[in-house]
Amino acid sequence: MLNIPELEKRWLRYKIKSSIPYAVISLISIIVLIVGANYLLNNSNTIEKTKTTVRVPVEKKSHYVQKETPKKQKVQPRKQEMQTTSNTKTVLKPSMNFLHTIKNEVQTTQVVTLHAKPQTLKKTASVAVVQPKPVKQEVAQTAVKLEKEEVTPNYISIKRRDTKKDIHEIIKRFKKNHNPALSLFVAKKYYELGEYKKAYNYALITNQINQDIEDSWIVFAKSLVKLNQKQKAIKTLKKYIDYSSSSTAQILLNEIQSGKFK
Amino acid sequence: MESIFVNSKEVFLDTVNAKDYIQLDRVSNIYQSLKNSIKKPLKLILLYGRPGTGKSMFLAKLYNDLSASQAIYLYKTPILDEKEFYKTLARDIFNIKYSGELNFTQMMKIIDNANISIENTKEVPVVLLDEAQLYSEALMEKIRLLSDTRAIKFVITLHKTEEEDLIAKEHFQTRIWESIELENASSAELKIYIQKKLMKANCFNTASMFTTPTVNKIHKLTRGNYRDTNKLLYTLFDIYVSYEKNNQYMDINKIPIKYIEMAAIHTGLIDA
Incomplete structure (x- = not known):
């Protein structure tokens, strides 16, 4: 006759013993999963932060600067990344700077603020010239140093005084692709520079390509007023208002008629 | 109830009871080939396998099936003393009772005198030796020599372990005509x-x-x-x-x- 209670005890002990490896494996798997998930979550958060912080200075920059100074722009996100990784408590706020950009387009295109040292930029340029000289090691060392210095959080101002040169560049591009946005841009720039005849011409060209661009009609009318053709400007604006019911055009018309805009 | x-x-x-033998396809095939081997003029048949694979049951079944038609002798437990082994064979197979000791030479004489027709396989007595791994090497050698006379046919079973497998093969390779392995x-x-x-x-x-x-x-x-x-x-x-x-x-x-x-x-x- 079997001793069943004793046998049951032995069986229970065996079950516990045999389930230990499974329990350990399960526990380790759960821990690994939790740690992995936690790591991934943290990682994705930091990436999110980095992405958003990088976006702010990009918005600040004008179209011009992107083309002219690509090296400087590359420096910018790196610096921003470093800032976000070192300071994880960065509070993100929506940037309203673009409003100023719209209002003061002329100023922003002439003076652009970048996060880099002007001195260091000059030095890197000189290093590139020095390269063929026999003292290669020294040059390499200074290059490394200079690159490191680029990351320092000082601000520099690059003043742009070559607007006319830029306009020519845009005109070249316009001639290639006949993009009304470019001709409008040129018209605005010439208007700002006081070259009203050229502004008038480019506004006219823009209107011929696309007659629905409000800004172009505004520049066109303003240029006419500046060229002492007030009546023609009023007539043109009236026709445009009839066609588009533009409130901006109406305001300008009122100002011209009242003599506020001369 | x-x-x-x-x-x-x-x-x-x-x-180990022949009545408890269970017919399984694979096992039945093996059993049939064993039965066929006995009908052939073979001297030694080796049946080997791990303990518990049914070797003893096979011998019991074989004895049970053939005893009515053939002179067959089953030794479930090994007779370890050599002289006693000869005496038992002489008594069982040739019906010769020896009061004194019987050695190998005398046993060979008895076999010669028995005048068994080796052509008639049904007349050749079959000796089934279970647990043959327990026999001494010297006695195994004698059994091989006895089988060489063709007047006695031996079916022996051996445990197959890692080491015993080698022994089985080395001992019997030259004389065995049939070896059957039983598996789990x-x-x-x-x-x-x-x-x-x-x-x-x-x-x-x-x-x-x-x-x-x-x-x-x-x-x-x-x-x-x-x-x-x-x-x-x-x-x-x-x-x-x-x-x-x-x-x-x-x-x-x-x-x-x-x-x-x-x-x-x-x-x-x-x-x-």
């Missing part, structure tokens, strides 16, 4: 074996309890070894009997894994 579990338990008592049952074979065994004893209810997953579990524990399976199932039904006596509820449609494991712990198949 006796419990179905008590009857089922008795089925798995570890005894596969899971499917084990299921048939268990169910047939139970049904043979009219234990239909318990036979239906052995579903494929249950048999797989048993096979995992016993690796298909018949002896281990018999031991395990004997204990398993013993557990059932114990629970039955305690009026504990039991599901007769399915065998709980717990009971199988308990039986395995008791029989030593699980080290707990």
Whole structure:
């Protein structure tokens, strides 16, 4: 006759013993999963932060600067990344700077603020010239140093005084692709520079390509007023208002008629 | 009325009885080839396999089947003394009783005088020696020489372990015409074996309890070894009997894994 209670005890002990490896494996798997998930979550958060912080200075920059100074722009996100990784408590706020950009387009295109040292930029340029000289090691060392210095959080101002040169560049591009946005841009720039005849011409060209661009009609009318053709400007604006019911055009018309805009 | 579990338990008592022989396809084929080998003019037939693979049962079955038509002698336990071995053979096969000692030379003379027609295979006596691994090397050598006379046919069984396998091959390679290896049952074979065994004893209810997953579990524990399976199932039904006596509820449609494991712990198949 079997001793069943004793046998049951032995069986229970065996079950516990045999389930230990499974329990350990399960526990380790759960821990690994939790740690992995936690790591991934943290990682994705930091990436999110980095992405958003990088976006702010990009918005600040004008179209011009992107083309002219690509090296400087590359420096910018790196610096921003470093800032976000070192300071994880960065509070993100929506940037309203673009409003100023719209209002003061002329100023922003002439003076652009970048996060880099002007001195260091000059030095890197000189290093590139020095390269063929026999003292290669020294040059390499200074290059490394200079690159490191680029990351320092000082601000520099690059003043742009070559607007006319830029306009020519845009005109070249316009001639290639006949993009009304470019001709409008040129018209605005010439208007700002006081070259009203050229502004008038480019506004006219823009209107011929696309007659629905409000800004172009505004520049066109303003240029006419500046060229002492007030009546023609009023007539043109009236026709445009009839066609588009533009409130901006109406305001300008009122100002011209009242003599506020001369 | 006796419990179905008590009857089922008795089925798995570890005894070597030709009546308990279970016909399985593969085993039947092997058995048939063994029977055919005996009809051939072969001197030695080696039957080998791991303990519990049914070698003794094979010999018992062979003896049972052929004893009516052939001179056949089964020695389940080895006769380790050489002289005693000759005396037993002389007495059983040639009906010569020796009061004194009988040596190998005298035995050879007896065989010569017996004038057995070796062409007539039915006239050649068949000696079945179980557990032959227990015979000394010297005696095995004599058995080989006796078989060379072709006046006696030997069927010997050997345990096959890692070492014994080598011995078996080295000893008999030159003289053996037929060697048959018995193996453990596969899971499917084990299921048939268990169910047939139970049904043979009219234990239909318990036979239906052995579903494929249950048999797989048993096979995992016993690796298909018949002896281990018999031991395990004997204990398993013993557990059932114990629970039955305690009026504990039991599901007769399915065998709980717990009971199988308990039986395995008791029989030593699980080290707990």
